[in-house]
Amino acid sequence: MxxxxxxxxxVPLLATMKRPLISPDLVVILSGVTAALxxxxxxxxxxxxxxxxxxxxxxxxxxxxxxxxxxxxxxxAVGLTAxxxxxxRSMLAGLSILALASALGGWAQSASDLxxxxxxxxxxxxxVALPGPxxxxxxxxxxxxSLKLGLWGTxxxxxxxxxxxxxxxxxxxxxxxxxxxxxxxLSAIMALWMALCVPTDGRxxxxxPKSQDRSxxxxxxxxxxxxxxxxxxxxxxxxxxxxxxxxxxVIGFLPSIYAQAGIGGALAGALTALAAACNVPGNxxxxxxxxxxxxxxxxxxxxxxxxxxxxxxxxxLPGHELPLLRYAGVLLxxxxxxxxxxxxxxxxxxxxxxxxxxxxxxxxxxxCSSFSQFAYPPLAAWVAGSVGGWQWTWAVTxxxxxxxxxxxxxxxxxx
Numbered sequence: 001m002x003x004x005x006x007x008x009x010x011v012p013l014l015a016t017m018k019r020p021l022i023s024p025d026l027v028v029i030l031s032g033v034t035a036a037l038x039x040x041x042x043x044x045x046x047x048x049x050x051x052x053x054x055x056x057x058x059x060x061x062x063x064x065x066x067x068x069x070x071x072x073x074x075x076x077a078v079g080l081t082a083x084x085x086x087x088x089r090s091m092l093a094g095l096s097i098l099a100l101a102s103a104l105g106g107w108a109q110s111a112s113d114l115x116x117x118x119x120x121x122x123x124x125x126x127x128v129a130l131p132g133p134x135x136x137x138x139x140x141x142x143x144x145x146s147l148k149l150g151l152w153g154t155x156x157x158x159x160x161x162x163x164x165x166x167x168x169x170x171x172x173x174x175x176x177x178x179x180x181x182x183x184x185x186l187s188a189i190m191a192l193w194m195a196l197c198v199p200t201d202g203r204x205x206x207x208x209p210k211s212q213d214r215s216x217x218x219x220x221x222x223x224x225x226x227x228x229x230x231x232x233x234x235x236x237x238x239x240x241x242x243x244x245x246x247x248x249x250v251i252g253f254l255p256s257i258y259a260q261a262g263i264g265g266a267l268a269g270a271l272t273a274l275a276a277a278c279n280v281p282g283n284x285x286x287x288x289x290x291x292x293x294x295x296x297x298x299x300x301x302x303x304x305x306x307x308x309x310x311x312x313x314x315x316x317l318p319g320h321e322l323p324l325l326r327y328a329g330v331l332l333x334x335x336x337x338x339x340x341x342x343x344x345x346x347x348x349x350x351x352x353x354x355x356x357x358x359x360x361x362x363x364x365x366x367x368c369s370s371f372s373q374f375a376y377p378p379l380a381a382w383v384a385g386s387v388g389g390w391q392w393t394w395a396v397t398x399x400x401x402x403x404x405x406x407x408x409x410x411x412x413x414x415x
Contacts, residue, residue: 024198025139027190028132029151031091034190035128036159037183038098038121039067044167044269048176049114059111063118070122071370078126079363080220083356087131087138088198090359094127095191102184106177129155130366133345134358139198143291146346150287153342157279157334160251164273223357232351232414233361235407236344237368239300242404243340244369245376246307246397250314250333251276252377257390261323271327275334282338290346299339300408306336308394308401316394333397340404344411351414376400 022030042049042063049055055063082090101120108114132152140148170179227233254275258268286299313329344365352361376396384390 022197023139025136025148026151027194027197028091028135028139029148029155031095031128031190031194032132032152032155033159033162034183034187035094035098035125036156037163037186038102039125039156040160040163041167041179041183042118044164045171045176045179048171049111052176053108053111053114055111055114059115063111063115065374066115066118067122067125068370068374070119071126071366072374073367074123074126075130075363075365075367075370076224076360077363078123079130079360079366080224082127082131082359082363083134083223084220087135087359088194088200090127090131091135091198092191092194094124094129095187095194097121097124097127099184099187099191102180102187106180106184126363126366130363131359133349133362135198137349137358145349146290147287149345149349150283150285150290150342153283153286153338153345154280156341157276157283157338161273161277161280164269164276168269223354223360226353227357227360227364230351230353230414232411233348233353233364235411235414236348236351236361237365239404239407239411240341240344240365241368241372242304242400242407243307243337243344245372246311246380246400247279247334247337248373249377249380250311250330250393250397253380253390254330275330278331278335279338282335282340283342286339286342287346290343295412296343296347297408297412299343300411301405303337303339303343304401304404304408307333307340308398310334310337311394311397311401314394315390315392318391347411351411 046055046060046063049063050060085093098121101117101124105114105117105121108117132155133149136148136152137145167179170182174182251272254272255268258271263271282303286303289299290296310329310331310333314326314333315329317326345362348361348365349358352358380393380396383392383396
């Protein structure tokens with residue numbers, strides 16, 4: 001890979017090297033994984049936090065949900081900010097906020113201090129996550145965009161799995177504060193890496209000439225109005241909400257479900273991490289299939305169908321037998337369901353009303369997704385409590401899958 005790429009029209013800042021160690025678009029993807037680690041770092045540290053800071057169960061719940069609350073209330077606003085501020089600058093600011101908030105969090109002396117810092121981390125996460133698809137769009141040739149956006153779709157499940165696997169070990173070895181400081185250092189390194197490897201706005205090619213993109217000079221109000229008055233952003237946002245809330249509910253409650261079944265904490269954590277990690281290949285496969293010409297609506301039908309079937313196998317079978325088949329249902333739910341987010345990221349880029357509204361469209365997706373992730377786990381827990389078990393979880397998930405499948409055909413016609 002040459003440093004000067006005529007197709008992309010930029011020269012990376014590390015021009016003294018014969019070739020970069022890693023392409024700029026992969027640095028963007030790794031930045032997303034780093035941000036996702038901050039979202040998921042709390043769960044493995046909760047026992048240590050409860051012992052050290054006397055965090056109550058209610059406070060723990062707020063600490064867990066604060067990032068989703070930030071996305072639920074600020075997703076669209078941060079997307080607008082990213083489109084106006086600049087994609088690279090937005091991600092650098094987000095990584096810096098994550099590094100600073102996590103570093104300060106390691107010295108927190110109370111749950112309230114940590115709560116405010118978690119809110120700051122939620123804001124930093126949004127600044128990193130929302131510009132990612134549009135920045136990747138400007139860094140790679142059009143023929144490779146679907147593949148790269150499929151890789152981008154792995155940032156959240158990969159970060160979740162890494163946090164579930166590395167978090168318990170890091171907390172045992174370094175304490176919860178050391179876990180916070182480790183991720184602060186990682187975020188600072190990623191910010192430096194991005195500053196060195198990802199070209200500035202002036203050195204990246206626009207996807208469309210300004211003469212062909214009316215949104216290039218729009219104010220934030222016009223970008224907001226253009227996005228919310230278009231049908232495509234609403235369709236991908238609602239479809240992403242139909243995916244993300246059920247996925248978080250199933251993955252989030254797995255350790256509790258396994259604990260009730262008598263499975264030990266370490267094994268339950270490993271099984272949950274594997275379930276989250278198997279979402280990654282689904283995203284990658286979706287990107288490759290889209291690159292080869294597969295129809296997006298077909299991938300969405302398969303993904304949502306697998307989520308409905310997997311949830312039924314995992315929770316809907318009568319009795320408590322067939323544990324391997326039940327776990328296979330969880331893997332089917334998460335693994336083949338991974339076709340959905342990658343496909344929707346590609347579709348979000350396609351249905352955005354203009355070049356300067358891609359991050360705003362992704363922000364609206366994030367806001368609807370965060371609302372779903374905020375509301376769906378309590379809904380699933382309420383259903384389980386009402387019927388005395390998790391056997392009807394499949395119905396809650398299946399209803400969302402039907403909604404997602406119903407939207408798939410309409411998304412294909414949008415844009």
